[in-house]
Amino acid sequence: MYRSLSRAVASIAFLLPALWLSGCGGKDETVITVGVAGPMTGDQSKMGQDFRNGVDLAVEEWNSRGGVLGKKIRVDVNDDQHDPKQAVALASKMVNKGVAGVIGHFNSSCSIPASDIYAKAGIPMITPASTNPKLTEKGHPTVFRVCGRDDQQGKVAADFVANVLKSKRVAVLHDKTEYGQGLADEFRKSLGTRAGVAAYEAVIQGDKDFKAVLTKVKRADPDLLYFGGVYPEAGLLVRQARELGIAAPLFSGDGTIDTKFIEIAGPAAEGTYLTFSPDPEKVPTAKAFLDAYRRKFGPHGPYSIYAYDAANILLSAIRDAGTIDGRAVSKKIHDASFRGALGEIAFDLKGDVKTAPYVVWITRGGKFEEIGSKPAH
Amino acid sequence: MLVQQIINGLTLGSVYALIALGYTMVYGIIQLINFAHGEIYMIGAYAGIISLGLLTLLGVPPSLLPVSILVSFLAAGVVSAAYGVTVERLAYRPLRQAPRLSPLISAVGVSIFLQNFVMLSQGAGDLVFPLTFPSEGISFLDARITTLQIFILAVSVLLMAALTLFINRTRMGTAMRATSQDRVMAGLVGINVDRVIAVTFAIGSLLAAVAGVLVGVYYGLVNFSIGYVAGLKAFTAAVLGGIGSVPGAMLGGVLLGLLEALGAAYISSEYKDAFAFLVLIAVLIFRPQGLMGSADASGEKV
Amino acid sequence: MAPAGKTVTAWLFGGGWIALLALPFVGPVRALQIALAVGIGGVALHAARRVPLGSLASGIRQTAFSGWSVAARHAALFLGAGLLVLLTLPLHANNYVIDVATTTLIYVILALGLNLVVGQTGLLHLGYVAFYGIGAYTYALLSAGAHASFWVGLPAAMAAAALFGLVLGFPVLRLRGDYLAIVTLGFGEVTRLVLRNWDEVTNGPNGILGIARPSLGGWVLDTPASFYYCVLVLALAALFAMRRVFQSRIGRAWVAIREDELAARTVGIDVARYKLLAFALGAAVAGLGGSVFAAKMTFVSPESFTFFESVIILCMVVLGGMGSLPGVVLGAAVITILPELLRGFSDYRMLIFGAAMVLMMVFRPQGLIGSRSLAYEYRRPAGRGVPPRSR
Known part of the structure; x- marks a missing residue:
């Protein structure tokens, strides 16, 4: 018993440090990291990839203009497999990595539990697609959504x-x-x-x-x-x-x-x-986004444009706040109004968009x- | 409304029966719950879609019904049978002497592997089955039966009749029956047991593949995860009829389909899946040999 | 497997066959790659048996295993060092590692409970997740609905799960083997469907939000580290309780039932009572795991309690080695941590996982740390194709 127990414990002691290495990757002070979370594999992977593409496009544009706060921006993609358990684990993983903000998640069932983790760490979270009212009813000052509510x-x-x-x-x-x-x-x-x-x-x-x-x-x-x-x-x-x-x-x-x-x-x-929401093809402000998206990834998905705007809102707020301190950034997101591909976006006290389109x-x-x-x- | 629900139930039930046959035949011969059988059914549905895609490339439109149906059945049957036999060879045969749990866990592993293999190679989203039947139907007694439903019932009945003939009238069928009664004795009298088992897997997989194509056409879409629920239901059907009994699986499938349709209509559609399991539990507790299983097997399959 | 007669042609043929199977799904280029990979890999493996490469392989094997045997020789030392790592984890690890470690410990608890039923008593239980769910929902309802403390919710969850264990246990007492497996599977599915559809109580598929973290005299354990310690204590308690029970009369009675029910009955063991006890205790441990899970997530929904979860827990028990407590602990750790390490191959990890399960059964069915006595006891007599029928 003791012999094999010690083998078991020794093996776990081998496994955990490996995890540690894979999990931290070190905080890199020379870049600003934006987290993206959604179902990247599995049956809903298309929605996750739409998110990712939208955010990638926004970040690429910012980087070509020199990044934000004088630093380049990096995207950290996370696959929650539309499983709340995974979503919570990834949320703490991203908090550890020191992401400046999170664009995600897709499913309300993931966004709701994960929002607690981001809120505790004071990291802004903007979901492009979770429409369940409960998400913003929790009253976290760092939680936003750019889509409407059910x-x-x-x-x-x-x-x-x-x-x-x-x-x-x-x-x-x-x-x-x-x-x-x-x-x-x-x-x-x-x-x-x-x-x-x-x-x-x-x-x-x-x-x-x-x-x-x-x-x-x-x-x-x-x-x-x-x-x-x-x-x-x-x-x-x-x-x-x-x-x-x-x-x-x-x-x-x-x-x-x-x-x-x-x-x-x-x-x-x-x-x-x-x-x-109104057809982006008919929204004048969306033209540039749609063209760029089509060139790079092909036809846009229903939530690509939301993810794109969410990333732009986060990055503009970081620029305006002059810091990546999450609470300051969240305050900027609450206060300002943004002109995105979808048009004018402003948030109410709960973090919902003021006009649901x-x-x-x-x-x-x-x-x-x-x-x-x-x-x- | 009752007549309509019975038609819906019979259609569904005949498909369950086709899949259930695979479970019951394998169990009858090597006492293994082949958890990967649902995946074989799913592979059949995909093979059907892929063959129709090839056919379109060759210039035959899927709307040419007799050709496309025949081709998709054949392709699905051959591919699924090959998968079934290979799975048996690699994942079950080495474990024939192993403790009871080992092949069961191996089967679960195969199931996870095949699901992910299809997901990675064919995409995770739903694929649309490119075959549409004319939507005409026959209306009677306030109900409607579509040509597709008639076709599904007819194919199932034909296949079941063919299988019954095969088991009772051919040499291979006799060898299968002998092996299921006593594998050691069958080996001693000169039956090639390995071959009989392989043929059993091939036939079971073929039936599942046909079911896969039928369901694909019926609902119009297929994804990599359809095997799990269908497998579980068909397995329930096999147990309901008496696992190991071929006519039992047919009866069990049809009963389960009816039960689900009527339960969903008259009791609760949300608990639709629960009826199957509740009946399963009740049957196993009060009549463990199933409806048509032989009594001497009761509770003693160690 | 791997009989000496396996030749190069057989491997090449095998590679070709596998490629042929994959062809319709992956296309010709990938199929060719698969054929080459299997063929060359197989031939290389075959060659390795003849040339010194083979000794290299066995050298690697020896080195890998010598670590283990060192561990065995200095058991107490390694145990101490390992425990030290676990105890001081929050001091040197980040929140992500602590989170995964906490999840691992929850699965350790669950696997220990299932091992009691499957490994120790030999009752193949495929609906174990039902008790896990009942435990989680019991605490969730008590906490979110009645604001009960975790220390009230925990025993309540264990009691509720144990009660359901008895409810399931009575009717299935006389069922064995596969029949038992199927009934328990059905029970698990029905439980999940009730959790999903009984909207008035369980809030349907949306689940229950706002479950409280445990607190100790006003100090709420809401940091990852403090919660980790709480779960560590509970897991260790479960481990040592198991050990005590297994070494007692009860544990030996269970083994007797597992090995030969008829013989057990003949020597005067009250089989029905011990089976019910195994079901109830196993369920209670699952209830413990469930309430801890609910407290960790602060959110429960029926999606967490699918049949797949039962299968995963069963795999932990089998992978580590049925009936061996250290094995079960290791199995739970490997199955929880490995997919996290494989995140780089995120698309392929479940594929690898499935294949690994099959390979494990074919080449090392007794598990990583199989209990030696069990391997001996559990084998069927060699050369007999028919399972022994105990009549």
């Missing part, structure tokens, strides 16, 4: 449904995630009594067969399906709804706006309504098109 998005959808589509019987579905259910509930709340909720059902993220639920929904005979969730489920839902003979259009949120949605649903995707889109001819708040004709 409650704002749900309201835009509900107004459109009640005022423009004039739907009478709505079936509300969600995927039970922090994001999906949050969005569906906010939609339902905003809708109030303006339309009847004919069915309220949950599906499971990652499931492929929604026919049982849809058969139930069909019996309620809705004139609109609202879905809070992400594109794979949304695509399958609308496809299977058509197979069962449900003709009501689908309405979904920013999690569905991905070309994969159209690929999966095929012709069934036509006429699907979505809430999302949601508009309605439609799927037409195999493409997403912005239609503002007017009917689709």
